[in-house]
Amino acid sequence: MQVLHLSTSDISGGAAIAAYRLHQGLQHLGVTSQMLVGKKSSDDKTVFAPKSNFSKALGILKPTLDCLPLRFYPGCDITRLSLSLEWLPDRLAPKVAQLTPDILNLHWVCGGFLRIETLAKLNQPIVWTLHDMWAFTGGCHYNQDCDRYTSSCGNCPLLQSGNNWDLSHWVWQRKAKAWQNINLTLVTPSHWLAKCANSSSLFQDRRVEVIPNGLDTEQYKPMDxxxxxxxxxxxxxxxxxxxxxxxxxxxxxxxxxxxxxxxxxxxxxxxxxxxxxxxxxxxxxxxxxxxxxxxxxxxxxxxxxxxxxxxxxxxxxxxxxxxxxxxxxxxxxxxxxxxxxxxxxxxxxxxxxxxxxxxxxxxxxxxxxxxxxxxxxxxxxxxxxxxxxxxxxxxxxFTLELQSYRYSKLYEEILHFGDREGIKSSN
The missing domain is CATH 3.40.50.2000 (Glycogen Phosphorylase B;)
Structure with missing residues (x-):
C-alpha cells in the first residue's frame, strides 16, 4: 500500500506538522508513505516539492494572487481575513500520477496549492484530514458565529457583502459541483469538527471518522x-x-x-x-x-x-x-x-x-x-x-502509534471494500 499526503507545506505551521507526523508514523509501521507539498522545509527525501526557481517563486506569489478577487469587497480587511478561494490553476494531477499512490491523504491544501476543481482529476480514493473548516465552507477557515455553511453560504459576514450570490457562494458552488462524484472519506481530529462536517451542506452525506492527532511520546515527555x-x-x-x-x-x-x-x-x-x-x-x-x-x-x-x-x-x-x-x-x-x-x-x-x-x-x-x-x-x-x-x-x-494504526486500517478498508460514501461513522 502506497500513501501520498498532499499538503501546502511539510513542517511549516500546525496543520503541516500534524501531517508530517502522521507521514512519519506510517513509515514506522512499515507503510510506504510519501508527501507532495508546495513548500518543503525539511530534508526528508520522501517529501517532494517543486524544484525550479520559477515554480518556487510562483508558490510564494500564489497566496497573494488567490486573494485578488477579495478586493471587490472593500468592507473586509484583506490583511486580517482568513478566507481562501483556491481558483488558481495547479499542476498537481500529473505529479500525483508520477508517484503512483494507491490512496491519497489530503491535509491543509490552501494558499493556492490545490485548485478546488483538481480533486475531480485525481483517480485514487481520497482521505481528507480536516485541520479546519475550509473544506465545507464558502472559503472561511473558521465560521465564528456564522452557520451559513449548513446551507450554501452567501451573504458572508467576513466579506460584509449583504448579497446571497457573493464570492463565498461562488466558492461553495464550485465545491458542490466539482466534488459530487469523487471517492472521498473525511477524517477529523475532534468530535466537534466531525459534527460540523456532518451538519454542512457539502458533507452531510459523507463518511466522517474521528482520529485524533498523534504525538511522539518519546520526544514529548516530562523532563526535570x-x-x-x-x-x-x-x-x-x-x-x-x-x-x-x-x-x-x-x-x-x-x-x-x-x-x-x-x-x-x-x-x-x-x-x-x-x-x-x-x-x-x-x-x-x-x-x-x-x-x-x-x-x-x-x-x-x-x-x-x-x-x-x-x-x-x-x-x-x-x-x-x-x-x-x-x-x-x-x-x-x-x-x-x-x-x-x-x-x-x-x-x-x-x-x-x-x-x-x-x-x-x-x-x-x-x-x-x-x-x-x-x-x-x-x-x-x-x-x-x-x-x-x-x-x-x-x-x-494521542500517541503517534495509535493514530498511524487507525489511519492504516482506514486506508486498507477503503482499498479493500471500495467507496463507502454516505455511510457515517458511529464516532
Missing part, C-alpha cells in the same frame, strides 16, 4: 523542571504560566484578548509576587504588552525536544482559543505533564478533561479563565494528580 528552567534561563522560584503566541495577537480566534483580561484579573488577586508568564512563538515586542506579570519571551522553537523542554518548565499551559479543530499545543503540553487551562469549547474538549488534567473555563469568560489558572496552581498535591493524568491521557489516546 529545574533542569528545563536552567537551560531556558527561567526563574526557579516562580510558578510559570505558559502561552504559545504564534499568530495570537493578529487572530481573534486565538483568544489573546481574553487571556490579557484573565492575567490582569489574576495579578490583582495577589498572584503577581510568586508567578511569571512565559511566552513562546514570539520575540519580545517593540511596544510592550501589559500582561500584569513579569513576562519572559522565548522566541520561536523549531524542534520537538526544545518544545518539550518549554512545556516541562511550566506549571500550567493556557490555550484560550475560541475555536480549535484539535489543539495541538494542548496535547503537547499534557504529554509533558503540564496541565492545560482552556475554554469549554470545540476541539479542545476532546483533550482537556475538566478538573482531571486541567480546567475548562466557561465560554468565553476571562474571569473563569483566571479562576482555572488559580485552581491549577494553588494546590501542589492536586497539581501532581493533574500532571499524572495529563500524561496518562496522551498515552491512552
Amino acid at each position: 523542571k529545574r533542569l528545563a528552567r536552567e537551560l531556558l534561563n527561567l526563574p526557579q522560584d516562580k510558578q510559570l504560566i505558559l502561552f504559545g503566541a504564534i499568530g495570537a495577537t493578529s487572530d481573534s480566534r486565538k483568544g489573546f484578548h481574553q487571556l490579557q483580561l484573565a492575567l490582569k484579573h489574576l495579578s490583582q488577586s495577589g498572584w503577581q509576587e510568586n508567578t511569571d508568564v512565559v511566552v513562546f512563538g514570539s520575540s519580545k515586542p517593540e511596544n510592550s504588552i501589559d500582561l500584569g506579570f513579569r513576562t519572559h519571551y522565548l522566541g520561536y522553537f523549531h524542534d520537538d525536544i526544545a518544545l518539550a523542554l518549554v512545556y516541562s518548565a511550566a506549571n500550567v499551559m493556557i490555550v484560550p482559543s475560541t475555536q480549535e479543530a484539535f489543539g495541538q499545543t494542548a496535547s503537547e503540553s499534557l504529554a509533558c505533564g503540564t496541565p492545560v487551562v482552556c475554554f469549554d469549547s470545540t476541539g479542545l474538549k476532546d483533550i482537556v478533561e475538566h478538573e482531571r488534567n486541567g480546567y475548562r473555563a466557561k465560554c468565553f469568560s476571562a474571569e473563569d479563565l483566571a479562576n482555572g489558572i488559580a485552581w491549577v496552581l494553588q494546590d501542589g498535591e492536586r497539581w501532581q494528580h493533574l500532571s499524572r493524568r495529563a500524561r496518562e491521557k496522551v498515552e491512552q489516546e
Whole structure:
C-alpha cells in the first residue's frame, strides 16, 4: 500500500506538522508513505516539492494572487481575513500520477496549492484530514458565529457583502459541483469538527471518522523542571504560566484578548509576587504588552525536544482559543505533564478533561479563565494528580502509534471494500 499526503507545506505551521507526523508514523509501521507539498522545509527525501526557481517563486506569489478577487469587497480587511478561494490553476494531477499512490491523504491544501476543481482529476480514493473548516465552507477557515455553511453560504459576514450570490457562494458552488462524484472519506481530529462536517451542506452525506492527532511520546515527555528552567534561563522560584503566541495577537480566534483580561484579573488577586508568564512563538515586542506579570519571551522553537523542554518548565499551559479543530499545543503540553487551562469549547474538549488534567473555563469568560489558572496552581498535591493524568491521557489516546494504526486500517478498508460514501461513522 502506497500513501501520498498532499499538503501546502511539510513542517511549516500546525496543520503541516500534524501531517508530517502522521507521514512519519506510517513509515514506522512499515507503510510506504510519501508527501507532495508546495513548500518543503525539511530534508526528508520522501517529501517532494517543486524544484525550479520559477515554480518556487510562483508558490510564494500564489497566496497573494488567490486573494485578488477579495478586493471587490472593500468592507473586509484583506490583511486580517482568513478566507481562501483556491481558483488558481495547479499542476498537481500529473505529479500525483508520477508517484503512483494507491490512496491519497489530503491535509491543509490552501494558499493556492490545490485548485478546488483538481480533486475531480485525481483517480485514487481520497482521505481528507480536516485541520479546519475550509473544506465545507464558502472559503472561511473558521465560521465564528456564522452557520451559513449548513446551507450554501452567501451573504458572508467576513466579506460584509449583504448579497446571497457573493464570492463565498461562488466558492461553495464550485465545491458542490466539482466534488459530487469523487471517492472521498473525511477524517477529523475532534468530535466537534466531525459534527460540523456532518451538519454542512457539502458533507452531510459523507463518511466522517474521528482520529485524533498523534504525538511522539518519546520526544514529548516530562523532563526535570529545574533542569528545563536552567537551560531556558527561567526563574526557579516562580510558578510559570505558559502561552504559545504564534499568530495570537493578529487572530481573534486565538483568544489573546481574553487571556490579557484573565492575567490582569489574576495579578490583582495577589498572584503577581510568586508567578511569571512565559511566552513562546514570539520575540519580545517593540511596544510592550501589559500582561500584569513579569513576562519572559522565548522566541520561536523549531524542534520537538526544545518544545518539550518549554512545556516541562511550566506549571500550567493556557490555550484560550475560541475555536480549535484539535489543539495541538494542548496535547503537547499534557504529554509533558503540564496541565492545560482552556475554554469549554470545540476541539479542545476532546483533550482537556475538566478538573482531571486541567480546567475548562466557561465560554468565553476571562474571569473563569483566571479562576482555572488559580485552581491549577494553588494546590501542589492536586497539581501532581493533574500532571499524572495529563500524561496518562496522551498515552491512552494521542500517541503517534495509535493514530498511524487507525489511519492504516482506514486506508486498507477503503482499498479493500471500495467507496463507502454516505455511510457515517458511529464516532
